Amino acid sequence: MPLDTMSELDDDALLLRYGAGDPEAAAALTFRLTPRALSLATRLLGDAVEAEDVAQEAMLRLWKMAPGWRPGEAKVTTWLYTVVRNLATDRLRKRRSVALDDIPEPVDQQPGAEARMLNGERAEALNQALADLPERQRIAVVLRHFEGMANPDIAEVIGVSTEAVESLIARGKRNLHARLVGDKQKLGLEE
Amino acid sequence: MTDRNQKSDREISADLAAFFTAAKKSAAGPSDNLLAAVLKDAERLLPTPGPARPTPARRFSRLIDIWQGLGGWQAATAFGLFLALGIWLGYTPPSGLEPVADQFSGQIETVGVASDYFPLDDMLNEG
Numbered sequence: 001m002p003l004d005t006m007s008e009l010d011d012d013a014l015l016l017r018y019g020a021g022d023p024e025a026a027a028a029l030t031f032r033l034t035p036r037a038l039s040l041a042t043r044l045l046g047d048a049v050e051a052e053d054v055a056q057e058a059m060l061r062l063w064k065m066a067p068g069w070r071p072g073e074a075k076v077t078t079w080l081y082t083v084v085r086n087l088a089t090d091r092l093r094k095r096r097s098v099a100l101d102d103i104p105e106p107v108d109q110q111p112g113a114e115a116r117m118l119n120g121e122r123a124e125a126l127n128q129a130l131a132d133l134p135e136r137q138r139i140a141v142v143l144r145h146f147e148g149m150a151n152p153d154i155a156e157v158i159g160v161s162t163e164a165v166e167s168l169i170a171r172g173k174r175n176l177h178a179r180l181v182g183d184k185q186k187l188g189l190e191e
Numbered sequence: 192m193t194d195r196n197q198k199s200d201r202e203i204s205a206d207l208a209a210f211f212t213a214a215k216k217s218a219a220g221p222s223d224n225l226l227a228a229v230l231k232d233a234e235r236l237l238p239t240p241g242p243a244r245p246t247p248a249r250r251f252s253r254l255i256d257i258w259q260g261l262g263g264w265q266a267a268t269a270f271g272l273f274l275a276l277g278i279w280l281g282y283t284p285p286s287g288l289e290p291v292a293d294q295f296s297g298q299i300e301t302v303g304v305a306s307d308y309f310p311l312d313d314m315l316n317e318g
Contacts, residue, residue, distance in 0.1 A: 174200075
């Protein structure tokens with residue numbers, strides 16, 4: 001089956017085809033899912049090289065798991081994000097000596113964006129602020145606002161209730177706001 | 192008590208929207224090297240196509256079909272109850288049944304087949 005036809009199949013169907021030995025399904029899944037795995041890994045780790053390692057490892061686990069995949073029981077993307085999340089968390093734990101959940105919440109009124117924050121640099125500022133968030137807040141905000149996931153799916157990835165996800169996202173955005181929007185004029189947000 | 196200066200979630204989202212938009216635009220896609228490495232892994236681990244074998248789940252579903260055909264758990268429960276009742280009655284018959292049981296006790300006779308009906312010797316002699 002041509003690759004462009006493969007693109008019409010959903011993740012479940014592609015994974016089943018790969019599990020049955022279809023190499024074209026492998027290509028379609030690679031081009032579809034690797035960017036998503038890499039995107040999440042990059043935002044969780046803040047390091048492009050480490051993020052690529054995590055994305056490759058997550059995809060490797062996807063290939064290994066494919067023959068036993070049961071369609072309909074879970075979303076492929078949710079499974080993949082969970083793997084990325086776990087791999088990233090392991091790397092962050094090795095990187096830091098203190099437990100991630102013990103990191104204090106950012107304090108309001110910290111120096112916000114600096115003067116360098118112009119339009120093109122907002123992305124970098126946001127990535128930096130994300131990196132400073134407590135782990136679960138960061139994951140929840142990234143999955144919601146970058147990957148466009150629904151709260152129940154995010155809850156599955158993080159392993160908490162949907163209500164807890166809503167709270168994590170709200171607190172995460174409040175913390176980001178405190179860091180980024182200290183000086184609206186500098187950010188060009190003021191009309 | 193709520194701080195009057197504290198912004199609502201909606202206002203916070205509005206303030207952050209420009210940041211999220213900028214970050215999405217700046218996101219770099221996977222490098223060619225990464226895609227090549229992922230494809231190489233996929234090729235290396237690609238399962239070999241083979242004849243479909245009956246899965247344990249399918250075999251299990253056949254057993255379930257047979258079980259349902261026999262009446263399922265309802266039939267098994269009824270069977271178990273009557274079996275237990277029969278055993279109980281056999282060992283400890285209720286007092287009302289004892290006179291009846293006594294009528295039969297000692298009256299069982301051995302029934303045999305009279306050899307006159309089947310003269311074996313004659314049959315053997317006839318070949």
